Amino acid sequence: MRRAAPLALAGLLLAYPLVAGSYGLSLATLVLYLAAAGQAWNLMMGFAGQLSLGHALYVGVGAYAAGGLFFHFGIGPWLGVWVAVACSLLVALALGVLAFRFQISGVYFALLTIAFAEFTRVAFDHLDWLGGPAGMFLEVAQRERWDLAHFRGPPAMYYYAALLLAAGTLWLCARLARSRAGYYWRAIREDEPAARALGIDTFRWKLLAVLISAALTAVCGVFLAFYQNSLFPEQVFHISRSIEILLGPVIGGVGTLLGPIVGSVVLTVLSDGVTELLGALGWELPGTKQVLYGISLLLVVLFLPNGIWPALHGAWQRRGARAR
Amino acid sequence: MSALLDVQGIGKSFRGLRALHQVSFRLGAGEILAVIGPNGAGKTTLFNLVCGVHAADAGQILLRDRRIDGLRPDQVCARGIGRTFQIVRPFAGLSVLENVMVGALRGERSLVIARERALAILKRLSLADKRDQPALTLTLPERKRLELARALATRPELLLLDEVMAGLRPTECDQLVRVLAELQREAGFAVLLIEHVLRAVRALAPHVLVLHHGELIADGPAQQVLREPAVIASYLGASALGAEPPP
Numbered sequence: 001m002r003r004a005a006p007l008a009l010a011g012l013l014l015a016y017p018l019v020a021g022s023y024g025l026s027l028a029t030l031v032l033y034l035a036a037a038g039q040a041w042n043l044m045m046g047f048a049g050q051l052s053l054g055h056a057l058y059v060g061v062g063a064y065a066a067g068g069l070f071f072h073f074g075i076g077p078w079l080g081v082w083v084a085v086a087c088s089l090l091v092a093l094a095l096g097v098l099a100f101r102f103q104i105s106g107v108y109f110a111l112l113t114i115a116f117a118e119f120t121r122v123a124f125d126h127l128d129w130l131g132g133p134a135g136m137f138l139e140v141a142q143r144e145r146w147d148l149a150h151f152r153g154p155p156a157m158y159y160y161a162a163l164l165l166a167a168g169t170l171w172l173c174a175r176l177a178r179s180r181a182g183y184y185w186r187a188i189r190e191d192e193p194a195a196r197a198l199g200i201d202t203f204r205w206k207l208l209a210v211l212i213s214a215a216l217t218a219v220c221g222v223f224l225a226f227y228q229n230s231l232f233p234e235q236v237f238h239i240s241r242s243i244e245i246l247l248g249p250v251i252g253g254v255g256t257l258l259g260p261i262v263g264s265v266v267l268t269v270l271s272d273g274v275t276e277l278l279g280a281l282g283w284e285l286p287g288t289k290q291v292l293y294g295i296s297l298l299l300v301v302l303f304l305p306n307g308i309w310p311a312l313h314g315a316w317q318r319r320g321a322r323a324r
Numbered sequence: 325m326s327a328l329l330d331v332q333g334i335g336k337s338f339r340g341l342r343a344l345h346q347v348s349f350r351l352g353a354g355e356i357l358a359v360i361g362p363n364g365a366g367k368t369t370l371f372n373l374v375c376g377v378h379a380a381d382a383g384q385i386l387l388r389d390r391r392i393d394g395l396r397p398d399q400v401c402a403r404g405i406g407r408t409f410q411i412v413r414p415f416a417g418l419s420v421l422e423n424v425m426v427g428a429l430r431g432e433r434s435l436v437i438a439r440e441r442a443l444a445i446l447k448r449l450s451l452a453d454k455r456d457q458p459a460l461t462l463t464l465p466e467r468k469r470l471e472l473a474r475a476l477a478t479r480p481e482l483l484l485l486d487e488v489m490a491g492l493r494p495t496e497c498d499q500l501v502r503v504l505a506e507l508q509r510e511a512g513f514a515v516l517l518i519e520h521v522l523r524a525v526r527a528l529a530p531h532v533l534v535l536h537h538g539e540l541i542a543d544g545p546a547q548q549v550l551r552e553p554a555v556i557a558s559y560l561g562a563s564a565l566g567a568e569p570p571p
Contacts, residue, residue, distance in 0.1 A: 187426040190415035199401035199430040
């Protein structure tokens with residue numbers, strides 16, 4: 001049973017594009033993208049306790065780095081992703097060293113992450129080489145067959161890529177959680193002075209969390225660039241995108257491995273589903289999505305302060321205990 | 325013979341408040357030394373200087389003839405000094421075992437071995453059956469033992485204990501003293517302990533330092549120091565002189 005359930009789930013996820021329509025496929029792709037980005041954010045906040053409110057920064061840097069290489073030189077994302085990761089690491093290093101060297105933590109650290117994202121947004125608005133405020137558009141040559149080399153193809157290809165991304169980040173975070181880094185990060189999250197007294201170089205380990213989180217988020221950004229094919233600084237770096245990334249893990253369960261996934265499923269299906277339903281009924285209400293985000297967040301904060309996944313998990317364990 | 329810990333004339337002021345002044349003492353490998361004194365005497369400040377939480381304004385601190393003043397707390401720990409906090413600081417959301425594993429991972433590559441060592445320490449401190457509980461569910465005496473377990477797990481050469489007996493009932497205190505003495509004999513680490521519970525001081529420490537208003541007013545064998553008039557006066561007030569020594 002314990003082995004069968006994940007295998008069945010994997011089978012369902014792999015077979016999904018065969019049965020899903022184009023709307024279902026794009027919705028699932030969005031869910032998986034947000035799950036991956038949320039997982040990356042959760043590594044920094046949920047594990048190491050460093051709140052980032054500017055994760056759109058790394059999405060944008062990754063997207064623009066790989067997108068720019070493709071736009072100007074026709075270099076595909078397989079090379080571009082390394083450049084994207086390198087760029088995001090440089091930005092994260094600057095932020096992390098600045099913050100942790102001067103012992104900036106808590107709310108002030110969160111403000112710094114917003115500041116970095118906003119500065120970068122303004123800078124990209126003035127970077128004409130990458131399109132500036134008018135945006136950068138990646139050429140869509142074809143959408144019929146899978147051109148893996150240039151990452152161009154039908155929606156199903158992007159779905160599988162997003163699935164790989166979500167599964168990959170989950171696997172990596174699960175590995176990290178059970179490593180020395182996982183123990184040290186959680187110790188730092190719980191009590192930094194006590195962690196230091198146990199010989200943990202908190203500067204180094206916090207910086208590592210920021211770097212890994214940034215790199216993973218940048219990979220998500222590369223995916224976004226090639227999936228969306230258009231990049232505007234106003235959109236990519238906007239704080240609402242940072243919020244979108246963190247809502248999944250917050251609602252699903254900060255600091256848990258499955259929280260970001262559960263959260264992104266609930267949020268996306270709920271908000272897009274209801275918006276779509278209203279649309280089908282002939283009601284086009286702009287802002288429905290944001291209102292639904294707000295309501296879900298409110299409900300979770302009020303009734304499930306640890307998030308949906310820990311509550312589900314706890315209920316499941318209590319059921320198991322009763323059965324025994 | 326050179327001392328394990330050699331504190332030479334250290335001083336520390338906080339915005340004009342003189343917390344420590346010209347404090348010097350030595351502690352040999354495997355020895356136990358108690359620091360006593362009334363509240364506000366500078367005991368915890370002394371610990372924080374040794375551990376690298378604060379930088380000393382004057383003097384120097386040597387561990388095995390190498391200076392450790394100016395190092396960060398994690399570097400001091402890496403040199404072989406483990407500590408507990410007077411106000412316990414468990415990693416509340418982590419399990420009891422995980423708390424100790426964080427300490428046991430210092431200088432240990434294998435998580436499996438770190439886990440085994442952490443478990444062994446928990447058994448010695450009667451916390452093994454609570455190993456999977458979150459640390460926040462522990463009672464205060466249990467948290468004190470967890471604090472000690474975590475520090476021990478870093479395999480210190482010198483253990484700094486900041487009032488680990490405070491708040492314990494006499495039987496709990498005696499039990500902890502017994503375990504601590506056993507562990508100390510086996511592993512051979514030195515101990516510097518701040519303690520108000522004189523019952524524990526007498527049982528553990530052959531040697532006692534007395535701090536008062538940031539200065540060392542007595543330094544010698546426990547039996548002798550605890551009878552000195554100046555010590556009794558600092559603890560109980562001058563009117564207590566002539567009365568029985570403190571219990």
